[in-house]
Amino acid sequence: MRSLRKSSSWLALRAVALLLCLAASCMPTRGGQEGNDPDPGQGSDPPGTLTLMPAQIEIALSGTDQTVTLRAVSRRYGDVTQQASWSLSDASIGHVAAGRLTVRGNLERGGVYQVSATFRNESGKAQLIIKVALPDVVDASAPADARDYFDGPGGGPAPQLVYPFDNTMMAPNVLQVVLMWRAGAGQQVFRIEAVGPTYERRFYVGAGRCPGGQCSYPVDDGIWSGMGHSALGQTVTLTVSGVAVRGGPVGRSQPVAVHFSPEDIRGGLYYFSPTIRGIKRVPLGASRPVDFIRNGDETGCAGCHAVTRDGKQVAVEFGSGQTRVGSTVVDGAMPRMRRFPLNPAIAWNFSWFNPTGDKLITNWSGSLVVRNPANGQILEQVSRDQMGSQHGGAMPEWSPDGKWIAFVRNLAPPRYDFELIDSGDIVVMPYNNGAFGPAVTLVKGTPRSEVHFWPSWTPDSQWLVFNTQECMGSPCNQYNARATRVRMVRAITDAGEPAVGEQPIELVAGTHEKHRTNNWPKVAPFIQAGRIVFVVYSANYSWGFLGGTHPQLFMFAVDLAKARAGMGDPSYQPIWLPFQEQNTGNHSAIWTTDVVCVTDRDCPVEFQCTMGMCVPRLG
Numbered sequence: 001m002r003s004l005r006k007s008s009s010w011l012a013l014r015a016v017a018l019l020l021c022l023a024a025s026c027m028p029t030r031g032g033q034e035g036n037d038p039d040p041g042q043g044s045d046p047p048g049t050l051t052l053m054p055a056q057i058e059i060a061l062s063g064t065d066q067t068v069t070l071r072a073v074s075r076r077y078g079d080v081t082q083q084a085s086w087s088l089s090d091a092s093i094g095h096v097a098a099g100r101l102t103v104r105g106n107l108e109r110g111g112v113y114q115v116s117a118t119f120r121n122e123s124g125k126a127q128l129i130i131k132v133a134l135p136d137v138v139d140a141s142a143p144a145d146a147r148d149y150f151d152g153p154g155g156g157p158a159p160q161l162v163y164p165f166d167n168t169m170m171a172p173n174v175l176q177v178v179l180m181w182r183a184g185a186g187q188q189v190f191r192i193e194a195v196g197p198t199y200e201r202r203f204y205v206g207a208g209r210c211p212g213g214q215c216s217y218p219v220d221d222g223i224w225s226g227m228g229h230s231a232l233g234q235t236v237t238l239t240v241s242g243v244a245v246r247g248g249p250v251g252r253s254q255p256v257a258v259h260f261s262p263e264d265i266r267g268g269l270y271y272f273s274p275t276i277r278g279i280k281r282v283p284l285g286a287s288r289p290v291d292f293i294r295n296g297d298e299t300g301c302a303g304c305h306a307v308t309r310d311g312k313q314v315a316v317e318f319g320s321g322q323t324r325v326g327s328t329v330v331d332g333a334m335p336r337m338r339r340f341p342l343n344p345a346i347a348w349n350f351s352w353f354n355p356t357g358d359k360l361i362t363n364w365s366g367s368l369v370v371r372n373p374a375n376g377q378i379l380e381q382v383s384r385d386q387m388g389s390q391h392g393g394a395m396p397e398w399s400p401d402g403k404w405i406a407f408v409r410n411l412a413p414p415r416y417d418f419e420l421i422d423s424g425d426i427v428v429m430p431y432n433n434g435a436f437g438p439a440v441t442l443v444k445g446t447p448r449s450e451v452h453f454w455p456s457w458t459p460d461s462q463w464l465v466f467n468t469q470e471c472m473g474s475p476c477n478q479y480n481a482r483a484t485r486v487r488m489v490r491a492i493t494d495a496g497e498p499a500v501g502e503q504p505i506e507l508v509a510g511t512h513e514k515h516r517t518n519n520w521p522k523v524a525p526f527i528q529a530g531r532i533v534f535v536v537y538s539a540n541y542s543w544g545f546l547g548g549t550h551p552q553l554f555m556f557a558v559d560l561a562k563a564r565a566g567m568g569d570p571s572y573q574p575i576w577l578p579f580q581e582q583n584t585g586n587h588s589a590i591w592t593t594d595v596v597c598v599t600d601r602d603c604p605v606e607f608q609c610t611m612g613m614c615v616p617r618l619g
Contacts, residue, residue, distance in 0.1 A: 050074055050084065050117050050124030057101070057115070058129045064105040071099055072117040072124060080119040089114040093130065107132055109230040110198035132230060133200040139217065141208035142189055149189045149246045156251030157184025159240045163544030165573035166256045167509060169557035171265035172228020173285040175221040176578035179238070180544030183213040184251040187242035190215065196236035199227055214545045233262040233529065259572060261557060262529040268595035268614070269536065270307050270314065271553060275584045277301045279316070282579050283595045283614045286604035289579050293335050299325045304349055304588065307332065308357040309525055311592035313373060315351040315360055318342055329360070329373045333596040333612070339374055346376040349417035350395050355402045363417055366392025366410055380434050388427065388439045394420055395454055399461040400525070404492065405429045406455040406464055409439060411447055418479040422447035426455050426466055428491055428498055440498040442489055451476045456523045458533055458560065464491045465521045465535055485514035486521050486537060488563065505563060510556035510571030513541040517551050524591045531561040536577070536589045543576040551585040553577045
């Protein structure tokens with residue numbers, strides 16, 4: 001017993017001594033450096049944060065490489081600059097190692113990047129801001145000494161920039177951009193200045209680009225891409241100056257703000273083309289589309305369509321109107337491969353896939369049914385009582401989360417689903433794995449005054465973008481409706497309930513010019529930076545000196561954070577999508593995350609077929 005008590009006392013004294021030693025930080029060290037273990041492979045330290053100094057680096061490039069020295073400091077290990085692993089968010093701009101950052105002097109783009117360092121479980125970042133002032137571009141139409149023309153005083157007639165529209169948002173990978181402006185009286189030489197936080201460049205253009213005083217300058221795709229990728233999430237200001245003679249009075253336009261989206265826009269569009277009486281498809285960023293279905297194959301026309309988010313299935317109405325040729329689902333890469341043969345007993349005007357692509361809600365003469373896309377058979381039917389109208393509904397779209405179906409409630413008997421005379425309301429209907437709930441009204445229509453149609457969900461399943469038509473005392477008809485504008489409304493609350501009573505938001509900038517057949521709005525399946533979504537629709541207003549006759553596809557951005565905060569119009573001015581034919585109307589552009597393919601021939605020339613998808617060619 002005595003030896004046991006003695007042993008217990010000894011153990012207790014040793015424990016106290018160990019605690020005192022820990023408090024005094026008398027731990028063994030490695031390599032003679034107390035508290036600084038340079039071996040990142042040892043131990044299981046808790047996560048921590050490295051402090052990089054400086055935390056923000058600003059570099060203005062002038063054609064030569066620039067080098068900056070950084071430090072990485074850990075609260076636990078001290079200075080670990082030499083031991084840390086270093087990296088850049090974009091390795092093409094330069095290299096970094098052991099705290100020594102070198103940025104290439106010949107970069108054609110600036111921007112905001114991240115420098116990262118890691119040591120053991122700890123990491124840290126520093127912001128790298130690169131501004132480029134690139135060499136002037138002198139167009140072949142301008143005199144070689146065009147720069148010297150602008151040494152004179154101000155006060156000349158001001159040119160007017162007409163495209164891009166002021167306060168537009170552009171995706172940097174949508175190219176073929178043409179700048180357009182009206183020349184001031186007598187002006188022969190022009191200077192375009194593009195200035196942003198991380199980008200600056202000047203372009204000189206001559207009168208050869210200005211027949212009749214209407215100037216057009218197509219910007220080189222590589223230069224525009226460099227500008228856009230320099231200014232991701234930023235604003236570039238465009239101004240045009242003009243002069244009649246060397247040293248004469250210089251006129252300067254009002255500035256135009258071009259916002260660039262936080263990232264490239266992804267995915268593709270399948271849209272109806274009257275030119276081929278069928279469907280074309282195009283990955284965003286391509287210069288030309290590819291024909292998908294021409295002349296409805298053997299049926300003469302194929303128009304109304306829906307596409308799974310991954311692009312692998314396309315639901316198509318063949319024939320036209322109420323001819324009941326039949327509808328089917330085709331392969332997204334090979335449209336001749338039909339899931340089931342055409343049969344007049346299986347027909348729809350409008351349709352939409354659920355998020356997983358194994359169900360399809362279809363619409364015919366006011367009825368809504370859910371079908372199996374593999375064989376067209378009816379799985380579920382929506383009753384007129386559930387729709388809240390004995391006249392049924394049209395234009396259904398399944399929410400991205402699969403929980404809701406938005407559609408247009410018919411307020412009167414339709415001629416057919418394209419011609420919803422004096423209809424309708426924007427409604428949402430809950431869907432729980434085959435169990436439909438009653439439709440809930442979000443935006444109420446008023447016959448012969450104002451009606452609403454073409455609802456489209458945002459990717460977060462909380463908002464609907466839609467059309468509103470002004471009837472002006474006569475019956476409304478949604479087919480190619482002219483007196484229209486684009487709006488949005490909160491559809492589902494954060495608690496997952498219908499947002500009843502919310503006031504629609506006028507998308508004034510996105511509509512651009514109302515009452516110009518502003519129809520068919522569809523929202524892209526991506527959210528950029530947690531807040532930016534893009535919408536494509538058709539309209540027949542002009543852009544710059546072009547268009548204004550046939551409906552064309554335009555795209556605009558919406559800031560969802562601004563919409564949530566109730567800060568007024570959250571939309572930006574649109575851009576014309578440059579892959580289109582200008583002499584025909586284009587409608588019903590449906591987004592996909594991918595354009596699928598079998599061979600390179602299925603993709604535009606700037607893209608190649610890789611692992612079954614059209615992707616941009618490298619180089």
